[in-house]
Amino acid sequence: MNDHQYRNRVLVIGHKHPDTDAICSAISYSWLKNQLGGAIYEPCRAGQINRETEFVLRHFGVEAPQLCEDVRPQIKDAAYRVAPGIDAEMSLKDAWDRMISEELDTLCITDVQDNFKGIITVKDIGKASMNYADAEVLSHSRTLYENLAKTLAGQLLIGDGKKRIETGKICIGTSPEMMEGKLEEGDLVLVTNRYETQSFAIESGASCMVVCCGVKPSEPIIRRATERGCTVITTPLDTYGAAKLVGMAVPVRYRMVTEHIQSFHLDTNIEDVRKVMAGVRHRYFPVLDQNGKYCGVISRRNLLNPHRKRLIMVDHNEKIQAVSGLEEAEILEIVDHHRLGALETAEPLVFRNLPVGCTCTILYQIYQEKGIVPPKQIAGLMLSAILSDTLMFRSATCTELDRKTAEELARIAEVNIEEYAEQMFRAGEDLSGRTAEEIVFSDLKEFRFGNMTVAVGQSLFMTESVFQEAEKLLQPYLLQAYMKTGASMIFYMLTFTPEKRTRLLFCGNGAAELVQDAFHLDPSSGRVDLPGVVSRKKQLIPPLRAAVKEEQTI
Helix, strand or coil: CCHHHHHCEEEEECCCCCCHHHHHHHHHHHHHHHHHCCCEEEEEECCCCCHHHHHHHHHCCCCCCEECCECCCEHHHCCCECCCCECCCCEHHHHHHHHHHHCCCEEEEECCCCEEEEEEEHHHHHHHHCCCCCCCHHHHCCCEHHHHHHHCCCEEEECCCCCECCCCCEEEECCHHHHCCCCCCCCEEEECCCHHHHHHHHHCCCCEEEECCCCCCCHHHHHHHHHHCCEEEECCCCHHHHHHHHHHHCEHHHCCECCCCCCEECCCEHHHHHHHHHCCCCCCEEEECCCCEEEEEECHHHHCCCCCCEEEEECCCCHHHCCECHHHCEEEEEEECCCCCCCCCCCCCEEEECCCCCHHHHHHHHHHHCCCCCCHHHHHHHHHHHHHHCCCCCCCCCCHHHHHHHHHHHHHHCCCHHHHHHHHHHHHHCCCCCCHHHHHHHCEEEEEECCEEEEEEEEEECCHHHHHHHHHHHHHHHHHHHHHHCCCEEEEEEEEHHHCEEEEEEEECCHHHHHHHHHCCCCCCCEEEEECCCCHHHHHHHHHHHHHHHHHHC
């Protein structure tokens, strides 16, 4: 996905601990919005998928939405700089020229696969240029002859540019007398146009001779250099200029920093990046993608106005149930069937809310308004959501519109409602290989009761034996789950769908008293039976909230 496509995308996402309605609504609404155009709509999920939803997606051959647990701006939402990496063999001179032309003080070194190897900064090049003591810098760094020729703006007359300088030091050859006793075999020597000096350098075993001032050596000198295997480079620079630049021919790998480098990934939250940058003096920092490949650099300036993620919320409208970082995102739409929660937005938005049993019932109305018939797969997903949320029309939240919509979707999906619903519910109640933690948090929602946060979960069962097994598994774990949520109290509904009854487990300071006040039942055993209660939204939450309100009023 290119940058334009990324910034034109809208995430369609349900609540944390998503149920079948949250997942199927995200997929179904994304599909519809993509048919209408205007942006790129991506279905997302704010948590792990439960077994019932896994069955639904597998049955209709649809992939699970991408996981998105935080919508705060990330580096990929900022205007980070896409600066190509440089090869480790690039000379310091070329690196310096690139810094000047691209107005960067940091370059990143990568290999041919874009793996990040290190950085070179203006400071590093400055230190290298001031290091006059290292006369063997070219051999120590195994510099390419082509680097040397290019750095000196010269021409390689004799020798292989791909060959490396392996031995010797750098010498200035003013005259044979001055070189006597100083020039050794394998050295690199800078000379002028004097025939005697050039000849002496070759006969002394110089590995490379740089002829300055734009002078081309005579034919005898070229012939003798060829015989002795001496590389010859001619440069228009005078001896002074060549001497100053020759050390800048070394490859950046010789001076680059490879340890203790602070880098960031595209998915790193900008808030976290700011905190790190505040304690580091570097100006530019490498940016890596999800595969660890280098893709650019970022500075403090790039963090000023990040692109906010755009969202459509489905099957919820309360911040407490929403994906983390919601306050830093732009909410475009909400489609939901729950009570209105406390959610503030900076801009007006499209809000579609109806008192029906399932969000997908509302979505099908939108399909009809747009004159679009959902394909078989999408119809199957929306049908599954309705059957799940209404407990196949047994829930108190179910309306005639839910039933009628399900029947129409079943025809499109070519599904027998009774047979399919039984398969779906049995897949959801399967406990094999599942831990108590996985079961509790697979469908756990948080609600605000005044100044309290209350967590309420629910599992549905078609078989009495599985129902009893689940209670034995979950009852001992509930205290641990309560501690993990950080909520004021936790309630868990074990709902036996065929008989439309719920066994309510609870834990937390004041939870027992709240159950007693709400349902007038003895809570001493840590559980109560609620005949006829199957809906969390319509039959459990309202009495609990009313009891809390009455207690706070008193």
